[in-house]
Amino acid sequence: MTSAPDEIRTDRLLLRRVGPGDVRSAIAVLSDPATNRFNPAGPPSAEQAARMLVEWQAHWARDGIGYWAVELPETGEVVGFGGLRHHVLDGEPTFNLFYRFRPRHWGRGYAPEMARAAIDWAGRARPDRPVVIITDPGNAPSQRVAEKLGFAHAGDSGTVEGPVLVWRHQEATMAT
Template sequence: MKSKRLSYHRPCKDDFQEYFAINADPQTNLHNPHGPMTIATAHEVFHNILLHWNISNYGIWMVRELNRPEIIGFGGLSNKLYQDKQQTNLGYRLGPKFWGKGYATELAKTSIAYGFDQLKKKDIYALVRPSNTASIHVLEKCNFKLVDYFSDFQNEDPSLIYRIDASTRR
């Protein structure tokens, strides 16, 4: 699948090292109370990404710039538990050298279109830390609305739950 500047691919086991490198980078975890991913956690999460694809036939994509071999990040839609309810979740993480180019917004808009047009989802959610103003800006540019808060980390401000539904996406 492609958008204006990016290509999206189902990840495979060979993509693990790039996945780990991006998720172990302290810069990509500035707003993550857990901090950078350990190799053990990365193996578990990446396994679950591949498993999600096998079960649902969609999931988090491996993302590249068009016509370039380097992986710039991972993102897309997956199922996520929100306060005991399974929801379709938008998530992404890009390598720092690809920040500030509008790629997160392009990835988010592609994911939204895919979710509503191909998967026929009624709504899509996103969970973001309140200090992550760049991701909040991406969500708001894509017409997500703040709908709730989620106390997912002890002694931390609650995460923000954003939502977009098919009828108000544009």
């Protein structure tokens, strides 16, 4: 398998492999109630968010792929986290696209910009593995981002936390 790059630059963002220095940003983003509005489990505690960051680092070490810290290069501010992880959906190996951003940076197009870079990498490195987004049925903002990125609703599924919608990337319909 081809590993994801430790760092990708987009027009406005630096996407870099998460590290121990990102713990404060991870706690701020992941534990914010606004970023968990559609999370049935609610926001994680600071300790849980810090453990999630350690888990993300383990995914990079084990799988050669994971979530990036999404940074504004001119200031070094981490505005969010996102990227791809291995996921098995109904027995099929996929890449799950995840993104979570600080609320003050919502509406600036950072999630689609980060996601396009992740989708582009997956298309080049692993064209055999589909990219999916899994959303809560009520999460209209994430569903709009998914549609903007060229994903189509591919069906419903469930997790231990409840029902979810599955969005599958449709290369031919990729929006710009």
